Amino acid sequence: MPQNTTSEQPEAVRRRTYAWADPQLLATAAQELDGIDFFERLGDGKFPPPPINETLGMALVEVNDGRAVFELTPEEWHYNPIGTVHGGILATLADSALGCAVHTKLKAGTAYTSLDLTIKFTRAATLDSGTLTCEGRVVTIGRRTATAEAEITDKTGRVIGHAIATCLIMAGS
Amino acid sequence: MPQNTTSEQPEAVRRRTYAWADPQLLATAAQELDGIDFFERLGDGKFPPPPINETLGMALVEVNDGRAVFELTPEEWHYNPIGTVHGGILATLADSALGCAVHTKLKAGTAYTSLDLTIKFTRAATLDSGTLTCEGRVVTIGRRTATAEAEITDKTGRVIGHAIATCLIMAGS
Amino acid sequence: MPQNTTSEQPEAVRRRTYAWADPQLLATAAQELDGIDFFERLGDGKFPPPPINETLGMALVEVNDGRAVFELTPEEWHYNPIGTVHGGILATLADSALGCAVHTKLKAGTAYTSLDLTIKFTRAATLDSGTLTCEGRVVTIGRRTATAEAEITDKTGRVIGHAIATCLIMAGS
Amino acid sequence: MPQNTTSEQPEAVRRRTYAWADPQLLATAAQELDGIDFFERLGDGKFPPPPINETLGMALVEVNDGRAVFELTPEEWHYNPIGTVHGGILATLADSALGCAVHTKLKAGTAYTSLDLTIKFTRAATLDSGTLTCEGRVVTIGRRTATAEAEITDKTGRVIGHAIATCLIMAGS
Numbered sequence: 001m002p003q004n005t006t007s008e009q010p011e012a013v014r015r016r017t018y019a020w021a022d023p024q025l026l027a028t029a030a031q032e033l034d035g036i037d038f039f040e041r042l043g044d045g046k047f048p049p050p051p052i053n054e055t056l057g058m059a060l061v062e063v064n065d066g067r068a069v070f071e072l073t074p075e076e077w078h079y080n081p082i083g084t085v086h087g088g089i090l091a092t093l094a095d096s097a098l099g100c101a102v103h104t105k106l107k108a109g110t111a112y113t114s115l116d117l118t119i120k121f122t123r124a125a126t127l128d129s130g131t132l133t134c135e136g137r138v139v140t141i142g143r144r145t146a147t148a149e150a151e152i153t154d155k156t157g158r159v160i161g162h163a164i165a166t167c168l169i170m171a172g173s
Numbered sequence: 174m175p176q177n178t179t180s181e182q183p184e185a186v187r188r189r190t191y192a193w194a195d196p197q198l199l200a201t202a203a204q205e206l207d208g209i210d211f212f213e214r215l216g217d218g219k220f221p222p223p224p225i226n227e228t229l230g231m232a233l234v235e236v237n238d239g240r241a242v243f244e245l246t247p248e249e250w251h252y253n254p255i256g257t258v259h260g261g262i263l264a265t266l267a268d269s270a271l272g273c274a275v276h277t278k279l280k281a282g283t284a285y286t287s288l289d290l291t292i293k294f295t296r297a298a299t300l301d302s303g304t305l306t307c308e309g310r311v312v313t314i315g316r317r318t319a320t321a322e323a324e325i326t327d328k329t330g331r332v333i334g335h336a337i338a339t340c341l342i343m344a345g346s
Numbered sequence: 347m348p349q350n351t352t353s354e355q356p357e358a359v360r361r362r363t364y365a366w367a368d369p370q371l372l373a374t375a376a377q378e379l380d381g382i383d384f385f386e387r388l389g390d391g392k393f394p395p396p397p398i399n400e401t402l403g404m405a406l407v408e409v410n411d412g413r414a415v416f417e418l419t420p421e422e423w424h425y426n427p428i429g430t431v432h433g434g435i436l437a438t439l440a441d442s443a444l445g446c447a448v449h450t451k452l453k454a455g456t457a458y459t460s461l462d463l464t465i466k467f468t469r470a471a472t473l474d475s476g477t478l479t480c481e482g483r484v485v486t487i488g489r490r491t492a493t494a495e496a497e498i499t500d501k502t503g504r505v506i507g508h509a510i511a512t513c514l515i516m517a518g519s
Numbered sequence: 520m521p522q523n524t525t526s527e528q529p530e531a532v533r534r535r536t537y538a539w540a541d542p543q544l545l546a547t548a549a550q551e552l553d554g555i556d557f558f559e560r561l562g563d564g565k566f567p568p569p570p571i572n573e574t575l576g577m578a579l580v581e582v583n584d585g586r587a588v589f590e591l592t593p594e595e596w597h598y599n600p601i602g603t604v605h606g607g608i609l610a611t612l613a614d615s616a617l618g619c620a621v622h623t624k625l626k627a628g629t630a631y632t633s634l635d636l637t638i639k640f641t642r643a644a645t646l647d648s649g650t651l652t653c654e655g656r657v658v659t660i661g662r663r664t665a666t667a668e669a670e671i672t673d674k675t676g677r678v679i680g681h682a683i684a685t686c687l688i689m690a691g692s
Binding site for chain 2: 013014015016017018019020021022023024026027030031042050051052054055056076077078079080081082083086087088089091092093094095096099111113114115116117118119120121124
């Protein structure tokens with residue numbers, strides 16, 4: 001069952017071109033800096049955004065101690081087969097906001113990884129939703145793990161989804 | 174804190190252009206056909222893939238009663254700030270496979286929506302992972318809800334992640 | 347592998363006797379009354395607590411619109427094989443608080459059921475934790491589903507666990 | 520809002536007395552033995568069951584490498600306010616089966632803790648369900664974390680619920 005690709009179906013085709021930067025610089029900086037310093041330099045444009053942000057049109061718009069806010073404006077190219085923004089896009093927003101919120105709490109040389117994500121999809125997002133805002137917040141942080149929550153709202157403040165997750169914290173050697 | 178965008182940082186910039194088709198045709202067909210017929214025609218190239226598949230380089234490669242398989246080959250443009258495939262990409266794969274598996278069970282005129290997704294990230298995915306395969310399978314199906322599970326493996330069969338979800342089934346009028 | 351039971355091992359055996367009332371009256375009242383009225387009468391002692399509350403030593407201590415609070419004081423008989431309060435006890439507290447919070451929003455003749463529970467265990471609970479407080483709160487409520495969250499704290503206010511869930515709402519005939 | 524207790528409401532009161540053993544012996548053994556040896560001795564009646572098993576009428580009936588099976592027969596004293604087995608009882612079964620399955624994989628001196636539980640409630644359990652069987656199985660295991668899944672079925676094999684979880688593995692000193 002090899003699917004035809006859109007490029008073979010010329011009728012009604014839309015095209016998009018976007019750019020991203022080598023992510024290696026960013027990954028290195030993430031390990032070498034305290035989390036809060038990392039985000040400050042990212043905010044100052046000292047580092048390019050991670051590739052996924054460009055691929056999905058997602059931006060980190062605010063970050064402070066234990067908290068991070070992302071925005072994404074739904075586009076047709078986020079749509080699933082049933083005509084709404086794919087739940088995976090909302091999951092990406094939530095995972096990003098949660099992860100960055102935890103990252104702000106980490107010292108240089110400490111790495112983290114998301115162990116999981118549980119997201120509730122509470123309202124369909126469409127082009128009419130306007131810019132989505134996703135706020136992540138640390139709930140608990142220990143030596144080995146942290147938990148965090150995120151809430152996604154549409155332009156009118158209605159809750160589109162909400163999530164919780166656990167991150168594993170790995171002390172550097 | 175408006176972030177600079179990659180296009181303002183010419184050094185080391187990569188570019189990608191892709192195309193997708195109007196998703197309206199697909200959304201209409203999804204409601205008018207039995208689920209299994211919908212996927213048969215999608216497989217025959219009668220409909221273009223949904224936009225999200227083109228945006229993320231994800232393809233439905235197999236579908237049958239209560240089961241759906243997606244593939245995605247990691248690219249640099251899937252990367253998060255810490256140098257691995259963003260968890261949201263894995264969540265998108267899982268949500269797609271789970272949802273399609275449930276969709277195969279639905280009669281024409283019946284709609285469904287994912288209520289949630291819980292995904293475990295068990296191993297980092299990178300360019301070295303090779304093509305990821307995500308198999309979704311219905312676990313239970315009732316009149317109002319269905320539950321499903323998905324497992325994502327790398328080219329060597331190692332489990333990258335696994336997920337469960339509930340879908341709400343809405344009988345048409 | 348039939349396990350021996352504790353009653354065959356007389357050394358160091360502890361015993362507990364408790365009582366509960368026929369739950370049928372409560373289940374009937376739950377369907378015939380608006381949620382908020384149901385809890386008001388439960389609080390006034392017009393109905394006995396549900397059996398599970400007696401089995402686990404759990405009590406509903408506060409309830410109002412979209413919010414419910416339970417308490418439980420850890421006892422040795424809540425312990426798991428590794429010497430802490432079993433995670434299932436915390437899950438029971440969370441499921442109770444979430445469900446009651448949603449129930450307060452329902453009109454007479456409307457039933458609900460928990461579709462799931464995701465709980466994070468963030469700190470071990472022991473006899474030293476003192477009375478645990480679990481507050482549940484509705485996050486979103488629609489015609490067919492509601493989502494809610496709960497947080498469990500120990501006597502010093504530290505977060506022992508937190509949870510989210512979806513409830514299905516079923517309009518009466 | 521102090522609730523009356525059942526003992527103040529003599530009509531239709533049921534009583535239950537049960538026993539359990541000091542859990543300290545068990546907790547110590549859990550750390551000093553390889554997981555698989557620990558369960559072998561537990562099965563041979565060398566240790567008493569953990570208190571929670573007696574409180575809830577739950578028994579470990581089978582355990583082998585990466586797998587554990589619990590049984591519980593619903594009783595009226597498991598009931599919630601809406602006349603079915605409380606979801607927390609199902610969560611306790613799932614958390615137990617998942618945790619024991621992971622425990623079988625651990626060497627002496629290694630401890631573990633459940634970080635979370637996500638459970639889907641797919642069918643109400645009542646006295647008519649007969650004995651519930653919950654099988655837990657390890658899905659992935661690494662150096663720091665393991666994931667596992669559990670499925671609960673009634674006496675006719677219908678799926679009452681299913682769950683996934685992450686356990687944190689802590690190497691001893």
